[in-house]
Amino acid sequence: MTHGPDVVVTGLGATTPLGGDVPSTWAAALAGESGARTFDNDWVERYGLPVSFAATIKVSPEEALSRPELKRMDPSAQYALIATRQAWADAGAPQVEPERLGAVVSSGIGGIWTTLDGWDTLKEKGARRMLPMTVPMLMPNSAAAFVSLELGAKAGAHALVSACASGAEAIGYAVEMIRTGRADVVVAGGTEATIHPMPIAAFAASRTLSLRNDDPTGASRPYDVDRDGFVIGEGAGVVVLESAAHAQARGARVYATIAGVGLSSDGYHITSPEPSGEGQIRAMRAALEESGVAAADVVHVNAHATSTVVGDLIEARSVRGVLGDEADHVALSATKSMTGHLLGGAGALETIFTILALHDRLAPPTINVAQPDPELVLDLVRDTPRALPTGQVAAINNSFGFGGHNVALLVTSSV
Amino acid sequence: MAHSEQEILAGLAEIVNEETGLPADSVLPEKSFTDDLDIDSLAMMTIVTLAEEKFGVTIPDSEVKNLVTVADAVSFIAGAQA
Numbered sequence A: 001m002t003h004g005p006d007v008v009v010t011g012l013g014a015t016t017p018l019g020g021d022v023p024s025t026w027a028a029a030l031a032g033e034s035g036a037r038t039f040d041n042d043w044v045e046r047y048g049l050p051v052s053f054a055a056t057i058k059v060s061p062e063e064a065l066s067r068p069e070l071k072r073m074d075p076s077a078q079y080a081l082i083a084t085r086q087a088w089a090d091a092g093a094p095q096v097e098p099e100r101l102g103a104v105v106s107s108g109i110g111g112i113w114t115t116l117d118g119w120d121t122l123k124e125k126g127a128r129r130m131l132p133m134t135v136p137m138l139m140p141n142s143a144a145a146f147v148s149l150e151l152g153a154k155a156g157a158h159a160l161v162s163a164c165a166s167g168a169e170a171i172g173y174a175v176e177m178i179r180t181g182r183a184d185v186v187v188a189g190g191t192e193a194t195i196h197p198m199p200i201a202a203f204a205a206s207r208t209l210s211l212r213n214d215d216p217t218g219a220s221r222p223y224d225v226d227r228d229g230f231v232i233g234e235g236a237g238v239v240v241l242e243s244a245a246h247a248q249a250r251g252a253r254v255y256a257t258i259a260g261v262g263l264s265s266d267g268y269h270i271t272s273p274e275p276s277g278e279g280q281i282r283a284m285r286a287a288l289e290e291s292g293v294a295a296a297d298v299v300h301v302n303a304h305a306t307s308t309v310v311g312d313l314i315e316a317r318s319v320r321g322v323l324g325d326e327a328d329h330v331a332l333s334a335t336k337s338m339t340g341h342l343l344g345g346a347g348a349l350e351t352i353f354t355i356l357a358l359h360d361r362l363a364p365p366t367i368n369v370a371q372p373d374p375e376l377v378l379d380l381v382r383d384t385p386r387a388l389p390t391g392q393v394a395a396i397n398n399s400f401g402f403g404g405h406n407v408a409l410l411v412t413s414s415v
Numbered sequence B: 001m002a003h004s005e006q007e008i009l010a011g012l013a014e015i016v017n018e019e020t021g022l023p024a025d026s027v028l029p030e031k032s033f034t035d036d037l038d039i040d041s042l043a044m045m046t047i048v049t050l051a052e053e054k055f056g057v058t059i060p061d062s063e064v065k066n067l068v069t070v071a072d073a074v075s076f077i078a079g080a081q082a
Helices: A022-030 A043-047 A067-072 A075-090 A112-125 A134-138 A142-151 A163-179 A197-205 A244-249 A278-291 A311-329 A343-360 B005-020 B041-055 B070-081
Strands: A007-015 A101-107 A156-158 A185-192 A235-243 A256-265 A298-302 A331-333 A394-401 A405-413
Touching: A007 A022, A007 A075, A007 A163, A007 A244, A007 A343, A022 A343, A043 A197, A067 A075, A067 B005, A075 A101, A075 A112, A075 A142, A075 A185, A075 A235, A101 A142, A101 A163, A101 A343, A112 A134, A112 A197, A134 A142, A142 A156, A142 A185, A156 A163, A163 A185, A163 A235, A163 A256, A163 A343, A163 A394, A163 A405, A185 A343, A235 A244, A235 A343, A256 A278, A256 A343, A278 A311, A278 A394, A278 A405, A298 A311, A298 A343, A311 A394, A343 A394, A343 A405, B005 B041, B005 B070, B041 B070
Parallel strands: A101 A156, A101 A185, A298 A331, A298 A394
Antiparallel strands: A007 A235, A007 A256, A185 A235, A256 A405, A394 A405
């Protein structure tokens, strides 16, 4: 299959429950820290929330943005802008024609704080008090739009929405923009800011959240026998993608290559993953085939693994289904054990982790696995990082979303 | 209780500062919202909405185009309080 120029990663940015940027987040992940914290508010008493904790962002956006920026953007767009500025600086602020620069930034849910604040204003004060920025702040493309304004990106600004696969799908779409010749440089990622009592109550109602209120940092435990659901997180991850030729011409530092993008849908159930994992398998297989990488060269998988009873095992079996016996030498990491689940930000942050794992040759740990599920058919990296092989190797980041969206990104090391 | 014109000017300057980041002391009576302070229509409507709440007045949409300078807004709000 021909697929245009190779697409490389030249910049990384993030603000997460583990840190206010990529270096602090990555260091905390390698150290096996948890970003989950008990709420410092009255939501449980006031609303009867069954969950009293979340993986809230570590560094307040007030430390990075001006007052007008804070007032004109929903928190989801704020996080994306913070991550974008870091990624752009990390890439060395590439010189690129505006018409050759794109922005693809997704959110699973969009500006829900703004939506709900607006509803409160309407109920309490009436329509006359509604702020004019309400619509541009709540629209799901708001983060993508603000990022495009920040950089003056004119090749296209897009927000792909696929629940918890959104951040990975954004990166996949950005890769396609470069391969099909629409852009030379694309800033891409995902963001989410849903730690508000309404969505937490709603996720709890769907019986997907961990209720381990007495042990927040131990609650996200993918592949542990006692896992009981995911821990809601927030934050953003953004990468700078470039055609290999563009990066080379300006002498940019290259972290890794996004060599394959695999997409599929289950067409099965609105929340449950299809039990045989055939949709996930098709996504991973498509990413592998597009990259031309042999299964034997895949040394690491950053699992979607959210710490739900059913989902974690389906994914592990799917990885085995794609790689066969070659799965024996794959270091599997479930980083949501530390970050919680960033929903639309998850796929982007975990792609950054996958890139850094190859770049630093270290698979991050999975914490809280006291007793691995006996049905786990893969080699899980537990508690401390594991060295990855030298040479030209590959890794897969999986991201799946409510609705049956499956995204697999295949990343190859730069040497 | 009615606000003095001085209080209204200070209150408006505070709103403009919060919304645009312009220093409050640059919000002087003779300044034009669009030409001098570079306030776009969306920001202007936000300032109007916040000023209505802060000063307890109604500023009809049809009136906003007449509020060219900061002094125009101060005097309209002062009159509307009465």
